[in-house]
Amino acid sequence: MKGFSKYIAGISIKNKIFIANILIIVVFISTQSYFANTISQNALIEKEINNSSRELVLIKNNLQTLVSTIEDYSKILASDYRLQNVLYNDFLLNNELNASKLVEGLNNLSMKKTLSETISNIVEPNTKIKAVSILTSNHHWVDVGFADNAYASRIFGDGYGADDRFYLPTWTGLTKFGFLYEGEHNVFAVSKTVIHKDTGKMVGRVFLYVKETTIASIYEGENKGGEFYIVDSAGQIISSQNKAMLYRNFKEAVSISIPENGEDTAFTQGSGSKEMLIFTQRFEPLKWTIVSVIPMDDISSDRKQINQLMIGIGGACLLLALIVSFLLSGSITRPIFQLAKTMREIRTGKMQVRSTYQSKDEIGYLSEGFNNLMNRIEALMAENVEKQRTKAEIEFKLLQSQVKPHFLYNTVETIISLIKLGLGKQAIQAAQYMANFYKISLSKGNDIISIGEEMRLTESYLEIQQLRYVEYMEYTMEIDDEILPYSIPKLTLQPIVENAIYHGLKLKKEKGIIRITGRRCGNNVEIEIYDNGVGMHQNQTKAIMTGFSVFDEAGGFGIRSVSNRIRMLYGERYGLQVESEYGVYTKIIIILPLLHH
Template sequence: MGRFFGSVVGRWREFYRRSSIQMILSLSFTAVAVTGMVFLGLTLFLRFSASNNAQAAKTSQRVLAQVNLNLDAYLRSMMRVSDAMYYRVIKNTDLAADSLDDRMSLLYESNRDMLVSIAVFSQGGKLVSAAPLAPLKKDAAPQRQDWFIAAAGKIENLHFSTPHVQNLFEDPDYRYRWVVSLSRQVELTRAGAIEGGVLLVDMSFGGIEQICKDAELSASGGYLYLIDGDGEIIYHPRQQLIYAGLLQENNLAAAAYEDGSYEETFGGGRRQVTVKTVGYTGWKLVGVVPADNIWDNYGQLLLFFLFVVLFSVFLLIFVNLHLSERISVPIKALDRSVKKLEAGCELEEFEVGGPYEIEHLGHSIRSMVSTLRHLMDDIIEQETQKRRSELDVLQAQINPHFLYNTLDSVVWMTENGRTDEAILMVTSLARFFRISLSRGSNIIPIADELEHARHYLTIQKMRYKNKFSASIEAEDGVEALYTIKLIVQPILENAIYHGMAYADGDGKITVHAFREGGDVVIDVTDNGPGMPAGTVARLLDPAYTAAPGPKGSGIGLRNVHQRIRLTFGGGYGLSIHSEPDAGTRVRVRLPALDGAAAAPYRKEVAP
């Protein structure tokens, strides 16, 4: 999980790094706005859903309350019939002298729309009187009926039975009527003596069924059913299917509910259940509304919500793109100007526009660039002067060094009477310095540099009495290229002093100039004693200074190396390869410059 999260974060960072500021602003504004809209919409939708659920529960409670009132009125009418039969007829009749039949029939006729029958039984279950039917069935046993047993055990209390088929009396029409029995314990008077009995009032179940059936909980599938205190079903719109085992109802669980509304899961679906107790009977009205039917009312609202969200998203995208463009266009213009400046376009004008902060940033950058240009010009001028001074110092170090050694040889020759050789040496020295001066230019053709080296070798061969031979060669076209002056002579000087001093006529120095790609290479090779690796490593180290001796301080090679690097950069200069008893090769690497390419360097060092 952590690796997946890290991968997602890495991809987001890569997308953020590669995206433009306009894209980032547009996506950020749109994401924040859409998130806020969705959150607000969901909050309102959920609140509406909760409110709608509460309203549905209140509607169910109102319907159940109305049904309860109707049932209560219906049951009270039955109770009034029972009370009238008991208190006005039974208590005022002595069965030994009079009969209950006439007044019972009159009471039945007055309420025949709601009644099926009225009957009085003795304590042993013998029929005393009944209306409108009198003969009991031969196999009838009233004393074993639930209503009889319940009434006998609840003196002065009323008992309402569950719906059942009236099966006590012979019916000439052979009709089987569903009834709800209201039974009570009564006192019968016979010859002045009091004996127990049971009054039975059979109500038509159709009245209760009609009251419950007329109730409408929901226009999209809700229903209502009636149970007793033990959960036995009194009425259900699909009662026959339940009795046949083809349908199930959660009536036993509903019997444990207090009055109110509940959410339950039954039969693989969620539904809202509302419970209302029917007064003194202990019955309970149960209203059921499937949750799917409640959500059906949200269809149009949900479609409207989705339409508003989608329309708002498109509107936000359009507005955010326009707004981000207004912000990002000036920034992009500044970015393009900065890139052009990085590319070396010194005259680039910075775009200034957009919001206040961006406009202020543009002015600041433009002012900063102007200041930087002046500072860069000053720095370039200072660096040019510094480099010119450094080159002059290095040149000043080389010329006196060679002049001192050469004049020392001329003095020696003069003192020994070798006047012709001294004249030749002085003549070569004059030509040597003529090339060294080069009319003040530090950049000269390679042909002049090699000519300069020939005059130097002429002087040195005379001084060393031809202990060595020397040759200078150049490939075609190389001599027309340009180099800084006085780079070969110090290398030759080093080769003579350290490689040819002890030669006995067999010393050899070779100078070879050639092209190598875009560079010019000048190799100075001698067959002297060579040097160990440690000495070679120190020769070009600017921090290393050899102790002065009769053969010089060894600054020539380092000066040449520094002059080349100061003029052309770190990719050029000297490299030395030497092995003891195998000779030494010093390689000079320069850029191949023709006259046009050498012009900037010539201007740089002009006095």
């Protein structure tokens, strides 16, 4: 910093004014470019939101048309008189009243021919249906050509389930299905019960197979840079342009959470080059969700031409500013030499020096203002020193208030009780723990100690409390040795542990546990205090996190004091994270910077 100050001091006033003007122009152009860029980006995003929303609605409508068409084909096939007659004849041949054993009537060549002719009008290339299987009322899968009946039997079984009592078409989830001559494909199956029109009997069930690629063809080619997914109600990807994503959990595969309320939404996720614009459209008939994921980089590519134009205009303005600033700075030099001399003296540490230049022109006003400013700075510096001293006193008093007198009284009473009961060894241990606690808590007035010392202090406190409340508490401490030398504000853990005992475990009917763990996470230290006591309500955890709301002075003041103290020392990035479920547990995580003691 001193080297930079010397360099600035060596520049002439003319050049300083010149540089200042250039900086102002640069800042102005940069600010204007920033806001113009931001406005254009927001406009492009808004445009993309409108276009993508319309695109998703179109895809949804096309999907609805496809689904309705396939369901209509299932109804047409199930109501075809030839198919019904063949299935009904098979039903009669194998009726328990008419035959002593099953007769595979559908193996008859003439019947198989009739079924093939019926089905051929339904499947490819006439429709988007890949193949059809038929399950007869007598639990036979009909082999009429393209579908592999062994797969059908293995996937859907040979019996009838609860869905078969419904006469509407039923869609299955995405599954791998085998086809003769082609192997496996990812398909959806649409099943429909066949009811004989004259007798009203259920004589079979038809299964229509639709390939996933048929569904995907609705949206493939629509998006210029993003990805489309169709997700079922269980969160599984059932259609995607990238087939490797099929059958995977959507949230785990792409790290995006779909709103569970079923509403159509548009939101952004991620940051930088990984920021995405996400749209969802609910397809209610099948409880599917259509998801469009568009990288923000693809949307902002149109801004390149705008940015190039802005750079050209900015360069022209900067060139003009250079010329004007050079001419202007040359006309202002001599009147401020004396003020510059005064400033150089102040820069050397002579804060009492003031400018002696007096005039009624602008430089005179500047000199007077400079003197007033220095007077104000001196006053503020004195005020700041006083505030720092007051702050240190308050912190010290807050620190001392953590070592509560009633803990000393209770510990002494515990020692006396142990002596009366003839437990001299335990009484000595309690006295040693109390001595260790107060020795470390005083720590020669140091406010910052090592994590190792803080852990020994906390362990002494817990051992004393365990002697008093052995019937309802126990504890464990698992601290990585790596973090023990790092620093921590003194008496950080004790208020939290005390709160866990008195407002968590003590109110619980059975014995509970306090678990303290510590580890390094990147450039931070994380210490976690867990207890399985009565937990806290949501408003209580919120009060601790915000540090403002007072929900329970007995239970929350100490913890909020710890949080506020850490933030005051290290900044808003650090402090406490609270997680609790009422009646189950409470977990408080202390986040500290990685600083050596």
